Amino acid sequence: MSGPQRTGRRPGNPDTRGAVLAAARHRFAQDGYEGATIRAIAAEAGVDPALVHHYFGTKQALFRAAAAFPADPGQLASVLAEGTRTERVTAFVRFFFHVWEDDAGRQQLLSVLRSAMTHEDAAALLRTFVARELLGPIAEVLEVEDPHNRLPLAAAQMVGVAMLRYIVRVEPLASAPTEELVTRLVPVLELHLFGPDALGVEASEAVGATSRPSPSGA
Amino acid sequence: MSGPQRTGRRPGNPDTRGAVLAAARHRFAQDGYEGATIRAIAAEAGVDPALVHHYFGTKQALFRAAAAFPADPGQLASVLAEGTRTERVTAFVRFFFHVWEDDAGRQQLLSVLRSAMTHEDAAALLRTFVARELLGPIAEVLEVEDPHNRLPLAAAQMVGVAMLRYIVRVEPLASAPTEELVTRLVPVLELHLFGPDALGVEASEAVGATSRPSPSGA
DNA sequence: CACGGAACTCAACGAGCGTAGAGTTACTGA
DNA sequence: TCAGTAACTCTACGCTCGTTGAGTTCCGTG
Numbered sequence: 001m002s003g004p005q006r007t008g009r010r011p012g013n014p015d016t017r018g019a020v021l022a023a024a025r026h027r028f029a030q031d032g033y034e035g036a037t038i039r040a041i042a043a044e045a046g047v048d049p050a051l052v053h054h055y056f057g058t059k060q061a062l063f064r065a066a067a068a069f070p071a072d073p074g075q076l077a078s079v080l081a082e083g084t085r086t087e088r089v090t091a092f093v094r095f096f097f098h099v100w101e102d103d104a105g106r107q108q109l110l111s112v113l114r115s116a117m118t119h120e121d122a123a124a125l126l127r128t129f130v131a132r133e134l135l136g137p138i139a140e141v142l143e144v145e146d147p148h149n150r151l152p153l154a155a156a157q158m159v160g161v162a163m164l165r166y167i168v169r170v171e172p173l174a175s176a177p178t179e180e181l182v183t184r185l186v187p188v189l190e191l192h193l194f195g196p197d198a199l200g201v202e203a204s205e206a207v208g209a210t211s212r213p214s215p216s217g218a
Numbered sequence: 219m220s221g222p223q224r225t226g227r228r229p230g231n232p233d234t235r236g237a238v239l240a241a242a243r244h245r246f247a248q249d250g251y252e253g254a255t256i257r258a259i260a261a262e263a264g265v266d267p268a269l270v271h272h273y274f275g276t277k278q279a280l281f282r283a284a285a286a287f288p289a290d291p292g293q294l295a296s297v298l299a300e301g302t303r304t305e306r307v308t309a310f311v312r313f314f315f316h317v318w319e320d321d322a323g324r325q326q327l328l329s330v331l332r333s334a335m336t337h338e339d340a341a342a343l344l345r346t347f348v349a350r351e352l353l354g355p356i357a358e359v360l361e362v363e364d365p366h367n368r369l370p371l372a373a374a375q376m377v378g379v380a381m382l383r384y385i386v387r388v389e390p391l392a393s394a395p396t397e398e399l400v401t402r403l404v405p406v407l408e409l410h411l412f413g414p415d416a417l418g419v420e421a422s423e424a425v426g427a428t429s430r431p432s433p434s435g436a
Numbered sequence: 437c438a439c440g441g442a443a444c445t446c447a448a449c450g451a452g453c454g455t456a457g458a459g460t461t462a463c464t465g466a
Numbered sequence: 467t468c469a470g471t472a473a474c475t476c477t478a479c480g481c482t483c484g485t486t487g488a489g490t491t492c493c494g495t496g
Contacts, residue, residue, distance in 0.1 A: 008491020009443040016443075032336040034253050038484060048445050053485060055443095116386055117335045118250040123386050130388065152382060152391045153402055160378025164370060168334055168341050170348065173370045184371055191409055226461025227473040234473075256454065266475050271455060273473095 005048070017055050019045040024052075024066040029110035033063060033119040060121070067111045067122070069129060076134075080141040085194065088142060090186050096158055097178040100166060110166065130155065144193045154192035161185070223266070235273050237263040242270075242284040247328035251281060251337040278339070285329045285340070287347060294352075298359040303412065306360060308404050314376055315396040318384060328384065348373065362411045372410035375403070 115122035139147030333340035357365030
């Protein structure tokens with residue numbers, strides 16, 4: 001159909017760099033770090049692969065530019081600032097789905113999550129970001145006791161929901177309306193964050209445990 | 219150090235096929251489907267890449283052979299058969315960690331999980347297996363009401379724990395003793411499985427929801 | 437209007453990939 | 467003892483990958 005691409009700079013001032021970045025987000029989100037190819041990204045942006053290299057240098061650098069976290073932690077903090085405890089937890093879960101249901105946000109999150117599965121760089125990025133920029137501030141604003149132990153398990157609940165809803169697509173999670181999930185998740189998160197500490201005396205004797213739970217953090 | 223490999227059949231009756239399979243599990247678990255290479259698998263098994271092809275044909279077939287589910291669902295059912303409700307939930311969580319902490323089991327699970335992230339084949343395999351062979355039987359044995367809606371969210375909790383503990387390695391989840399996690403998770407799972415239905419009248423008015431939860435499954 | 441530099445493509449490199457077929461060795465059963 | 471067959475390696479094919487350097491076109495400034 002179309003002949004060979006015209007060479008040289010294009011007329012006008014198209015945001016080609018932005019197009020490449022968008023394509024990169026899309027491909028990384030779809031295929032993960034190793035699965036996505038510079039050639040495919042370039043093709044999706046309607047551009048020569050060499051141009052990608054011209055802008056970003058290496059594939060690594062392109063990934064780092066594409067996989068920036070989609071949500072502003074500050075925005076999150078303001079969402080959590082007011083209301084009763086239940087209202088704030090509800091606001092948090094809504095915020096979570098708000099980001100995930102947004103096309104651009106989902107793609108960036110998928111980028112990181114998919115790539116973190118096999119690429120240690122991405123895993124480290126995710127690990128430190130989640131710990132420093134997300135869990136820390138959340139713990140402060142929500143006034144959680146023993147956040148070091150409680151928040152990761154609450155985070156695990158949400159990560160699992162994201163996995164099953166957006167990646168593995170298990171029904172009925174995949175097509176449930178978000179508000180239904182919010183309603184179901186809020187009590188669980190409240191238990192995680194504010195419930196009675198499961199590591200009391202009563203817990204260790206409630207079930208005939210063969211090995212005792214460790215008294216507290218290592 | 220060592221010269222070129224001696225050609226032809228090896229003396230004795232070594233289980234080379236098994237070695238290849240073990241190496242495949244290891245590499246798939248480590249690198250995911252696209253990241254793992256037949257050459258790396260062969261090298262880890264101390265074998266020529268062509269031999270892998272000789273035994274298994276294509277990379278697809280090798281993956282299918284390597285990624286069989288590590289736990290016997292029947293074994294799981296028997297674990298869940300007896301005791302009080304709390305005891306059975308506890309037994310389930312212990313079983314979960316038992317499989318994940320075992321080297322071979324973890325590698326097979328990681329194979330499927332890592333590959334499901336980017337490879338639709340693996341995702342479909344995981345989806346149908348989880349639905350048919352795991353959640354179904356568990357729902358029956360545990361006598362959960364409304365299992366269609368409740369179980370996936372409980373599964374999401376466990377999947378998330380696996381993600382953060384074994385893949386992303388978020389502390390303190392990554393190095394907490396399993397019994398501590400069991401103690402913390404059991405109450406949450408009980409809430410998921412047997413707690414009051416969050417989708418009652420009181421839930422929808424507890425928080426000033428802007429959009430109403432859907433009345434039931436589609 | 438000239439000219440420097442940014443934007444962009446072309447062609448090609450070296451390496452690694454999955455796969456294939458032919459050749460070599462050892463076990464197995466008649 | 468002697469095929470026949472299964473186990474195993476060598477060599478190599480066609481392909482795609484990330485990256486590079488040189489060449490072409492256009493914008494912005496004087």
